[in-house]
Amino acid sequence: MPTLTSQADIALDWRGLIDATDKNPDLLPIVQGERDALEQFLETFGTLKATQDELTAMRQEVTQKLLATLAQGKEVAIRIRSVVRGKIGPRSERLAQFKVPPIRSRPRKPVVELPPPGGEEVGTKPGASVSPSTKPVV
Numbered sequence: 001m002p003t004l005t006s007q008a009d010i011a012l013d014w015r016g017l018i019d020a021t022d023k024n025p026d027l028l029p030i031v032q033g034e035r036d037a038l039e040q041f042l043e044t045f046g047t048l049k050a051t052q053d054e055l056t057a058m059r060q061e062v063t064q065k066l067l068a069t070l071a072q073g074k075e076v077a078i079r080i081r082s083v084v085r086g087k088i089g090p091r092s093e094r095l096a097q098f099k100v101p102p103i104r105s106r107p108r109k110p111v112v113e114l115p116p117p118g119g120e121e122v123g124t125k126p127g128a129s130v131s132p133s134t135k136p137v138v
Contacts, residue, residue, distance in 0.1 A: 007049065014042045 004010050021028055021035045028035070081100050088094055095102045 007045075011042060011045055011049075014038055014045075018042065 004013055018035060018039055021031055081098050084098050085095060085100055090103045093102055
């Protein structure tokens with residue numbers, strides 16, 4: 001016989017074993033104590049399994065409530081930050097306390113002009129040719 005591993009298969013096997021002892025009255029006096037103990041285990045198992053299923057349903061319900069609460073809390077936190085930004089101004093450094101980045105002016109990048117190689121500008125030599133892309137289209 002294959003080994004039973006699932007809880008449902010084991011409970012079904014126990015139920016079948018109890019029914020088999022009930023159908024054989026000549027064996028019942030010999031196994032009555034074990035049969036009663038197995039029936040008690042089956043009843044306890046059923047109660048515990050029902051409790052487990054109920055707790056699983058409650059866990060799922062609590063998870064849904066938790067996610068809804070998180071969403072509502074995030075929305076309220078956004079509103080608080082928005083009100084604070086409006087009250088103390090978008091440039092105030094105090095916004096950092098509320099984890100809101102203040103608007104800061106950016107430093108301008110310095111313009112660096114590189115001299116052309118050789119010290120002369122391209123295309124200024126006498127006799128220099130003009131590139132085809134700058135010729136007028138006829």
